[in-house]
Amino acid sequence: MSLHYDQETIELPRSWKSKASVLFAAGLALLVIGAVFSLFMPPSGKADEQSALRFVTHSYLANYMFVVTIALGALFFVLVQHVARAGWSSSIRRIAELLMSTLPFLAVLFVPIVVLLYANSNALYEWNVRDKVHSSVILSKIDAGYLTRNYFTLRALVYFSVWVFMGAVFFNLSRQQDSSGDVELTQKRQKWSGPFIMVFALSASFAAFDWVMSIDADWFSTIFGVYIFAAGMMAFFATMILICLSLQQAGKLQKLVTVEHYHDMGKFMFGFIMFWSYIAFSQLLLYWYANVPEETNWFRERLIDGWQYLAYGLIPLHFAIPFLGTISRHVRRHRAGLAFWAVWVLFAHWLDMTFLVIPNAGPVQMIPLVGHFLGGLGMLAIFIAFFLVRASNVPLVAVRDPRLPEALTYSNPIL
Amino acid sequence: MSDQKPRKPAEPKPPRSCGWMAEFSNEHDLLVASRKVRDAGYTKTDAFTPFPVHGIDEALGIKPTILPFIVLCAGLTGLFTALLMQWWMNGVDYKYIISAKPFGITPASIPVGFELTILFSAFTSVFGMLGLNGLPRFSNAIFTNPRFDRATDDKFFLYVDSRDRYYNRDSVRELLGSTQPESLDEVLEDASPTTLPRPIWLASLLLVLAGLIPAAIVLNMRAGFSDLPRWHVFFDMDFQPKKKPQQTTTIFADGRSMRPQVEGTVARGQLTEQDPFYLGWDPDKKVSAIEGETKRFVSVQGVGQDATAGAASPTPQDSATPAQPPADGGATPMQPPADGGAAPALDLPWLERFPFEPSDADLKLGKTKFEIYCSACHGYSGYGDGLVSKRAASLLQDTWTPPTSLHADRVQKQPVGQIFHTISKGQGKMASYASSLTPKERWAIVLYVKALQRSRNAKIDDIPVEQRSNLTETK
Numbered sequence: 061m062s063l064h065y066d067q068e069t070i071e072l073p074r075s076w077k078s079k080a081s082v083l084f085a086a087g088l089a090l091l092v093i094g095a096v097f098s099l100f101m102p103p104s105g106k107a108d109e110q111s112a113l114r115f116v117t118h119s120y121l122a123n124y125m126f127v128v129t130i131a132l133g134a135l136f137f138v139l140v141q142h143v144a145r146a147g148w149s150s151s152i153r154r155i156a157e158l159l160m161s162t163l164p165f166l167a168v169l170f171v172p173i174v175v176l177l178y179a180n181s182n183a184l185y186e187w188n189v190r191d192k193v194h195s196s197v198i199l200s201k202i203d204a205g206y207l208t209r210n211y212f213t214l215r216a217l218v219y220f221s222v223w224v225f226m227g228a229v230f231f232n233l234s235r236q237q238d239s240s241g242d243v244e245l246t247q248k249r250q251k252w253s254g255p256f257i258m259v260f261a262l263s264a265s266f267a268a269f270d271w272v273m274s275i276d277a278d279w280f281s282t283i284f285g286v287y288i289f290a291a292g293m294m295a296f297f298a299t300m301i302l303i304c305l306s307l308q309q310a311g312k313l314q315k316l317v318t319v320e321h322y323h324d325m326g327k328f329m330f331g332f333i334m335f336w337s338y339i340a341f342s343q344l345l346l347y348w349y350a351n352v353p354e355e356t357n358w359f360r361e362r363l364i365d366g367w368q369y370l371a372y373g374l375i376p377l378h379f380a381i382p383f384l385g386t387i388s389r390h391v392r393r394h395r396a397g398l399a400f401w402a403v404w405v406l407f408a409h410w411l412d413m414t415f416l417v418i419p420n421a422g423p424v425q426m427i428p429l430v431g432h433f434l435g436g437l438g439m440l441a442i443f444i445a446f447f448l449v450r451a452s453n454v455p456l457v458a459v460r461d462p463r464l465p466e467a468l469t470y471s472n473p474i475l
Numbered sequence: 476m477s478d479q480k481p482r483k484p485a486e487p488k489p490p491r492s493c494g495w496m497a498e499f500s501n502e503h504d505l506l507v508a509s510r511k512v513r514d515a516g517y518t519k520t521d522a523f524t525p526f527p528v529h530g531i532d533e534a535l536g537i538k539p540t541i542l543p544f545i546v547l548c549a550g551l552t553g554l555f556t557a558l559l560m561q562w563w564m565n566g567v568d569y570k571y572i573i574s575a576k577p578f579g580i581t582p583a584s585i586p587v588g589f590e591l592t593i594l595f596s597a598f599t600s601v602f603g604m605l606g607l608n609g610l611p612r613f614s615n616a617i618f619t620n621p622r623f624d625r626a627t628d629d630k631f632f633l634y635v636d637s638r639d640r641y642y643n644r645d646s647v648r649e650l651l652g653s654t655q656p657e658s659l660d661e662v663l664e665d666a667s668p669t670t671l672p673r674p675i676w677l678a679s680l681l682l683v684l685a686g687l688i689p690a691a692i693v694l695n696m697r698a699g700f701s702d703l704p705r706w707h708v709f710f711d712m713d714f715q716p717k718k719k720p721q722q723t724t725t726i727f728a729d730g731r732s733m734r735p736q737v738e739g740t741v742a743r744g745q746l747t748e749q750d751p752f753y754l755g756w757d758p759d760k761k762v763s764a765i766e767g768e769t770k771r772f773v774s775v776q777g778v779g780q781d782a783t784a785g786a787a788s789p790t791p792q793d794s795a796t797p798a799q800p801p802a803d804g805g806a807t808p809m810q811p812p813a814d815g816g817a818a819p820a821l822d823l824p825w826l827e828r829f830p831f832e833p834s835d836a837d838l839k840l841g842k843t844k845f846e847i848y849c850s851a852c853h854g855y856s857g858y859g860d861g862l863v864s865k866r867a868a869s870l871l872q873d874t875w876t877p878p879t880s881l882h883a884d885r886v887q888k889q890p891v892g893q894i895f896h897t898i899s900k901g902q903g904k905m906a907s908y909a910s911s912l913t914p915k916e917r918w919a920i921v922l923y924v925k926a927l928q929r930s931r932n933a934k935i936d937d938i939p940v941e942q943r944s945n946l947t948e949t950k
């Protein structure tokens with residue numbers, strides 16, 4: 061079945077294409093300006109623990125995780141649509157495919173972190189300078205050969221390689237289908253989606269251990285990878301909703317993305333708000349109950365020095381309020397309402413990444429935190445610029461996907 | 476019942492009309508017809524299909540149900556029920572320390588709250604759905620039409636009920652007829668009798684009576700008496716051909732079913748019974764050891780301090796205070812002796828020296844194990860000021876006996892073998908650590924305790940010259 065469509069309506073708006081470079085430059089500028097803010101940090105006696113460099117590197121990592129988790133969420137979404145042989149999503153899947161195709165660019169943004177390691181700095185990763193490590197636990201992890209800069213870099217390389225590879229395979233097969241409409245291309249993707257999901261689960265989980273958990277290598281949590289994954293999926297659906305809404309606002313994809321799709325993306329976002337809370341609470345409950353010093357220290361750091369407001373604030377901001385806000389189908393089928401909650405959820409995700417990373421850099425400092433927020437906006441702008449670069453000259457819909465008719469006639473049952 | 480009057484042969488009263496039923500052969504026609512009926516303003520309508528048809532709710536104009544809101548309310552009720560219950564139980568009514576956690580609502584209450592939310596929601600979903608649909612309902616007028624049987628097979632039906640506000644027999648017939656159904660039938664009232672058929676009634680009665688039989692038998696047996704011997708269901712399980720300890724037998728000449736160890740053999744696990752390394756004392760000096768154990772046994776029994784008095788004769792202490800409450804008598808020996816202790820110390824031939832050459836590695840091992848197993852109560856420095864002890868002292872006040880300070884005079888004087896024995900067998904409230912620590916680890920802890928004790932009285936000369944600079948650095 062071939063689809064009659066107007067090429068114009070499934071392309072990126074012309075005015076958007078030119079904005080990629082502007083956004084990229086603005087994002088870089090915001091990152092730099094944000095970093096400057098952290099220089100205005102009140103002087104502290106403990107220079108080793110609290111320095112502008114320490115704050116800036118932590119801020120960069122938090123903001124980097126903020127966007128990279130969204131791209132990983134997109135990759136997982138594309139894989140899982142194929143493993144489930146989903147029809148409803150085939151008209152919005154291309155947006156997710158474009159989001160996951162930003163991963164090669166995002167890999168470049170990881171380079172500063174590797175450079176920092178080879179500059180022999182322990183500003184971000186304490187384990188990088190063995191002589192200054194006092195914890196025997198961290199020392200044992202260094203001596204075991206796991207937390208070393210070479211192995212860390214090698215692992216990061218492996219993670220990015222498999223993600224970029226999996227993304228490229230799926231994106232290219234999907235692009236080939238745009239011209240040929242071959243059903244076998246869908247079958248091929250379905251065949252590989254299962255094994256790829258396993259590879260994704262392992263690599264994403266270990267990336268979370270390496271990049272975020274190892275800033276405080278005394279602490280460990282085996283559920284940490286799932287935590288990052290849940291947070292990323294939630295933010296990814298918020299991003300998808302916002303991109304689809306913006307494109308439709310600009311007159312694109314008019315009949316391709318219907319209120320049913322928003323309803324479903326809203327359901328997923330709602331579900332992952334719940335899932336994040338479930339995982340975050342599971343992690344907390346076990347540590348709280350066991351009450352073992354080396355396990356609770358991570359939480360203690362986040363419940364003192366002003367960070368307790370953020371930690372307790374996440375319960376309403378990341379769970380209770382958006383949970384109750386998106387529980388109704390009327391909200392999920394209402395574009396403006398959904399847009400509001402998507403923005404809310406993205407902000408909550410940024411707060412969550414801040415909560416994971418920044419307390420390791422020291423007590424709350426308001427001025428540097430404003431800089432951190434600007435850095436977050438900058439990173440988001442860069443991410444959008446990457447997306448626009450990928451989306452230029454590519455149809456925004458998998459035009460000859462065999463399941464496209466199903467997506468266009470799909471409807472949610474009335475409850 | 477024969478005297479019941481037979482049903483009057485009813486005059487041919489025409490069955491009441493309940494509405495119209497249109498039959499279609501595919502869901503598309505059904506959807507088209509449904510929309511037509513909806514647009515004509517009828518609301519008391521229903522569709523019957525062999526499988527779920529997408530969009531039928533919208534085509535029939537069915538309004539969204541309020542069930543989700545009911546479920547939400549039930550879920551919140553479940554959540555607050557669970558929290559209230561836990562707050563009352565553990566915070567008010569029955570305060571009980573569990574894992575040293577605070578009373579009332581804690582993070583541990585959340586899983587229960589979650590479960591009750593789900594439970595209440597699930598029940599409300601199911602029963603609310605049944606209730607809102609008017610179920611269970613055993614009969615429907617539409618069943619009277621034999622054509623309707625194919626609603627579960629391959630036909631699609633649209634039904635307009637006569638109770639509809641705008642219902643008019645002829646106009647509905649005309650409207651449904653205009654949708655070109657395969658057939659159009661008037662649904663007639665179910666005229667079949669509503670009383671239960673007699674065979675079913677009798678069978679039910681019999682079943683109920685039969686169900687009472689086991690209860691009646693049990694009641695009879697509970698209330699009555701019987702001369703018959705007890706009935707053994709599994710005879711060979713109740714009477715097994717084996718011997719239990721302390722029983723007699725005819726198989727062996729000495730009549731004992733428990734067999735003594737064969738001369739000149741060593742049983743599994745017995746090797747360690749002879750080795751000072753596993754005991755902390757020298758078994759070669761057996762006689763005094765047995766005496767010591769006897770004394771200890773007697774003192775634990777609360778018979779008296781004088782072991783030679785024997786278990787049979789009452790001690791002067793007992794006759795002096797005959798009304799001594801048994802709880803006190805039982806508890807006193809369990810208390811760990813205070814410094815300079817009243818309870819008799821064990822009199823075993825303790826090892827005065829380590830049964831191996833202690834090394835730096837042993838000391839390191841001892842430190843690690845001490846900090847894992849001992850420091851919680853005894854404290855990192857051995858003063859008996861560990862976290863558990865501190866918290867227990869603040870919670871239990873005077874009922875808590877603090878652990879012994881390892882720097883107490885009595886402990887300072889103890890030979891290494893005795894400390895090893897205490898770790899292996901436990902003392903007072905302290906449990907045995909034999910299952911958690913290997914003998915080697917226990918000896919390592921003894922080594923570390925000895926080092927701790929010595930560090931209390933260390934002089935500057937005890938510290939190697941090259942390490943003295945560290946002292947000033949860390950105060």
